[in-house]
Amino acid sequence: MRAAPSPEEVRRHNLGTLLHHIHLRGPVSRAELAEGMGLNRSTIMALTSELTAAGVVREELPRSTGRRAGRPSLVVRPESTRVYVLAFQIGVHRLVAARVGLGGVILDRREATRPRGPFDPDELVGALASFTRQLVRRADPDAVCVGAGAAFSGMVRRSDGMVRYGPNIGAVDVSLGDMLSRRLGLGLTVAIANNANLGALAEHRRGVGVGCQDLLYLHADVGVGGGIIVGGRLLDGADGYGGEVGHMVVNPSGRRCGCGSRGCLEAEVGELALLAHAGREDAVAGLGGREAVRAVVDAADRGDSAAREALHRVGDWLGLGVANLVNVFNPEMVIFGGTLRDIYLGAAAQIRSRLATGSMAAPRERVRLRTAELGDDTTLVGAAELAFAEVLRDPLEVLARLRTGAAAGRRLPDRSESNV
Amino acid sequence: MRAAPSPEEVRRHNLGTLLHHIHLRGPVSRAELAEGMGLNRSTIMALTSELTAAGVVREELPRSTGRRAGRPSLVVRPESTRVYVLAFQIGVHRLVAARVGLGGVILDRREATRPRGPFDPDELVGALASFTRQLVRRADPDAVCVGAGAAFSGMVRRSDGMVRYGPNIGAVDVSLGDMLSRRLGLGLTVAIANNANLGALAEHRRGVGVGCQDLLYLHADVGVGGGIIVGGRLLDGADGYGGEVGHMVVNPSGRRCGCGSRGCLEAEVGELALLAHAGREDAVAGLGGREAVRAVVDAADRGDSAAREALHRVGDWLGLGVANLVNVFNPEMVIFGGTLRDIYLGAAAQIRSRLATGSMAAPRERVRLRTAELGDDTTLVGAAELAFAEVLRDPLEVLARLRTGAAAGRRLPDRSESNV
Structure with a gap:
């Protein structure tokens, strides 16, 4: 039960909310943003300018609507290929890794059938790290990875991402989030959560449950x-x-x-x-x-x-x-x-x-x-939403932090990769 | 997904939040309020002054703490006898009505065993109206009733307070909230909700679940x-x-x-x-x-x-x-x-x-x-919390509206009362 926020908190909140709108609703006019957020157009313009300068959105003229009269409102688009996350789906039989752009576009993906047999976290993490290298290599040179998220077929402790119990996948008490974060070597913490919880989030935000x-x-x-x-x-x-x-x-x-x-x-x-x-x-x-x-x-x-x-x-x-x-x-x-x-x-x-x-x-x-509605990608899309959470909360702070550590962040891991 | 609030909305929000604090935590020092709400002391002082002027809280020196040094921080207390709600508990066997003061104090109460036999909404409403007259008559002359809430042993539609189903009490599709609001004649809408839901709210706010x-x-x-x-x-x-x-x-x-x-x-x-x-x-x-x-x-x-x-x-x-x-x-x-x-x-x-x-x-x-922890009063206390919700959201607006209609609001209903 806190008091209302300070002006600086309001600005950050508004930047995050604006980006959230664009992330979920796709290309949208300034007029629609003003309407949806209950702010006037000049405030919207100031906010979109900041996000444009940070390289997370761009403004452009809308595609021709057939009408010529009047000055059209600029359309704000997410910079989907420049701002992306890594999303992982760790199922009992199937392993997927994807690069997902701001706006929820799956840009690139790798997948494999998970080998049967006892759960081997090292092997799993190795396979996902290998996928990640392939995905990151093919990203635009100026693109920035703003987060990573994984959907796991079992119970995951929220406080530290510890996998507590996955009876069908065979895992008990494994620090999978930590292991993945270290092994990817991108300077990012991999957020991890239960696959069905992330499926619910995905269908609520982008599927039949909107x-x-x-x-x-x-x-x-x-x-x-x-x-x-x-x-x-x-x-x-x-x-x-x-x-x-x-x-x-x-x-x-x-x-x-x-x-x-x-x-x-x-x-x-x-x-x-x-x-x-x-x-x-x-x-x-x-x-x-x-x-x-x-x-x-x-x-x-x-x-x-x-x-x-x-x-x-x-x-x-x-x-x-x-x-x-x-x-x-x-x-x-x-x-x-x-x-x-x-x-x-x-x-x-x-x-x-x-x-x-x-x-x-x-x-x-x-x-x-x-x-x-999202079919086999429901939990993968949910993992991407989890990965985007931080940048949507405070976009400029997260981008500034990532760009400062960019040289280190981009370095690919040295360790030899496991076989997938 | 709205933008952050305007300065006027911030002020109203802060007034509501402050009153909420005092309502739930009881007498509390300005220093503790500043700490709990994350605001500075001068803002807290301005807010408490507004609430004091409106007659919902009062400020006083704390009881002696045994220490003499320094100027003690004023303590802000809810005006429990001057600002109250009516709370009703409609159980299968038992009917309770109470006057509950700001801060959650039960000031006065009436109760009866509910007669066995088919559900008779007119009789029920008549009994509660009779209790209400007795309770209101004994309130301080300058006290104001800021809301009314009822806990019902069955399913209640949120949009309009319609009782949909109460298999053990025998009720189906009765506009009990409307009937009560009209019959009490206090110019107040009686909010009504499921008894166990209100019990949860009460134990969460004031009981073992704090x-x-x-x-x-x-x-x-x-x-x-x-x-x-x-x-x-x-x-x-x-x-x-x-x-x-x-x-x-x-x-x-x-x-x-x-x-x-x-x-x-x-x-x-x-x-x-x-x-x-x-x-x-x-x-x-x-x-x-x-x-x-x-x-x-x-x-x-x-x-x-x-x-x-x-x-x-x-x-x-x-x-x-x-x-x-x-x-x-x-x-x-x-x-x-x-x-x-x-x-x-x-x-x-x-x-x-x-x-x-x-x-x-x-x-x-x-x-x-x-x-x-609240024993037999759990759902009654929950009904009071429901009744306080509006005044805690926007205290000055609600009080101004009630005082404008005070003459009408205080008038007791004319209709002859049913037997309890």
């Missing part, structure tokens, strides 16, 4: 996670572990879960449950993956009765889980991402029917069920 | 409700129905619930479940109540095996529900209020044991389980 202040994002990789937006803000709890809806027990006499409990949502609707119900133990032995889930949904479509029955059972429990969450959160939207996207598309009727009987009328009446 | 930014408050009247604070703010969802953890299904093959579903937390741990398990159908027929719950807990204490078994079963399901919520919310604290306070005290070991096996280590490691 405009929704209260939404649930449910994500399955092998396990099932959740990211929850409450009043426009990400719910991440006291330590950053919030949103683990996959470990809400829905069936106390149900299947064993990797977390040690029984009948968790993850145990009843995760990939392993679907494949086991469908009698595809071969795929389970191979640890499944998106293709295995899609194969079951496709088989159900073609009338395969075991696949239909499996999808029906999983849809039933997923619907019950969603009903519980609708009662608890009264959201405007529930979004299905990762392999839950496929499961939702294959079992929507089942899920909706269970939602209708299991939730109360008042919190359910306005809820919409949707699939992730 | 200083916790993420907490769960679980409340049982006859049903079971929840109020959730996320990042210091109440989670009330898209329409105000958020927090209904009582209708999270924990046992899909369990007891029928009043909401139409099966195995909801409310159905497994509510008063009716406890009394049925304990073989006290006599109390169920009489619709239970706190005394009936206490009788079971006391009997269990004395070694009654049916009572112990009943408490054990209920504690087991309550522990599972809490485990689910700890996984989803990663709270710092879980608070048990209403009759769940008694149940927690009687079954703490059972609840803790189930929490330990059903939740994951990371979100559980810092969570504390506590009982509501």
Whole structure:
């Protein structure tokens, strides 16, 4: 409960807010910025001039609108190729690294299938460092990397980015953020957070959830996670572990879960449950993956009765889980991402029917069920948003700091790279 | 995403923030206010002078501290008897009305047992209007009522205060806020919200949860409700129905619930479940109540095996529900209020044991389980906080408006009152 800010804090806040607008809404006229921020045009002009001088935005005449009369308002564009972040997606089966420009444009990317077997943090970090070198080398010579963020398929402590628990990926208590920060050698701290939380952020800012202040994002990789937006803000709890809806027990006499409990949502609707119900133990032995889930949904479509029955059972429990969450959160939207996207598309009727009987009328009446608009990149885009957070809070300070340390910051790491 | 405020908005914001400080922290020195708000002493002096002139606070020398040296900083006190709100608690069995002074002091109160039988909104509103007349008559002649709030045992739509659903109280789709506002005749809108949500707010601001930014408050009247604070703010969802953890299904093959579903937390741990398990159908027929719950807990204490078994079963399901919520919310604290306070005290070991096996280590490691510090007044105090919200946002504007309409505002309603 602090007092209102000082004039200097106001200026910095306004610079950050302006950049945030441009980052999220793309090229936008000064007139629209004035309207959106509730400031007059001369203030907007002063702020955009500062950001232009710092090289983060540029102003230009709008493309011809067909009308000739009057002087058109200048359009402010993010300098997407000059100001970028590094975003990483660390999934159970898949590893992605991308260079993402201001405005949320994916400029370049590298990806690999993650090797099966025990979790080896050195190998993981080595692979991401190798990707990073390739990505940074191809950036414009005058481009500046303003942050780095990673989406991890497990629980991450907010205070220090320590990976606490990733049952499906096999990690416990690894300082992955620190390791990555050191190994990239870019003079940047790599922010790291749970993948479903970042998926929620991405869909809220750039996907199907734009405009929704209260939404649930449910994500399955092998396990099932959740990211929850409450009043426009990400719910991440006291330590950053919030949103683990996959470990809400829905069936106390149900299947064993990797977390040690029984009948968790993850145990009843995760990939392993679907494949086991469908009698595809071969795929389970191979640890499944998106293709295995899609194969079951496709088989159900073609009338395969075991696949239909499996999808029906999983849809039933997923619907019950969603009903519980609708009662608890009264959201405007529930979004299905990762392999839950496929499961939702294959079992929507089942899920909706269970939602209708299991939730109360008042919190359910306005809820919409949707699939992730950003598709397979949802959590990657969320990692980029996490990486942009600092520069959007105080753009000039962050840029000044990075440019001072630019020589060191650009130096590529010396250590020999691991094989990807 | 608005720009920072104008100087006039800053002044109003600071006045509200200052009053908020004094309202929550009680008598406080100018020095502490300067420290807490991050403003210099001359700004604090200007702000307190405005609030003093408006009659909402007063400044005085602190009581002797035993030291003589130096000039002591003036202490700013809320004018609790001159600035008050009306707070109502509408429970299944109990009706309370109170006059609550700035600073959260309960100055005067009236209460009654609510008559059993079908829900009669006219009778309810009549009883509260009668209490209100008695309370207002005994206020100081120069006191001003700055708001009114009600805690209702059911779901309430935020946009217009419409009571949507109160299965245990028997209400569906009643404009209770409007009816109360008209009937009180004080020129005030009665704000109305769910009782457990207001309980969470009260414990967060004035109870055991002070200083916790993420907490769960679980409340049982006859049903079971929840109020959730996320990042210091109440989670009330898209329409105000958020927090209904009582209708999270924990046992899909369990007891029928009043909401139409099966195995909801409310159905497994509510008063009716406890009394049925304990073989006290006599109390169920009489619709239970706190005394009936206490009788079971006391009997269990004395070694009654049916009572112990009943408490054990209920504690087991309550522990599972809490485990689910700890996984989803990663709270710092879980608070048990209403009759769940008694149940927690009687079954703490059972609840803790189930929490330990059903939740994951990371979100559980810092969570504390506590009982509501404000006891039976938790939701009443929350209703008062709701009522104070407007005057704390913009004190001078609200006071000016109320004083202009003071003659009308003080007039007591003409209509004959219903029996209580």
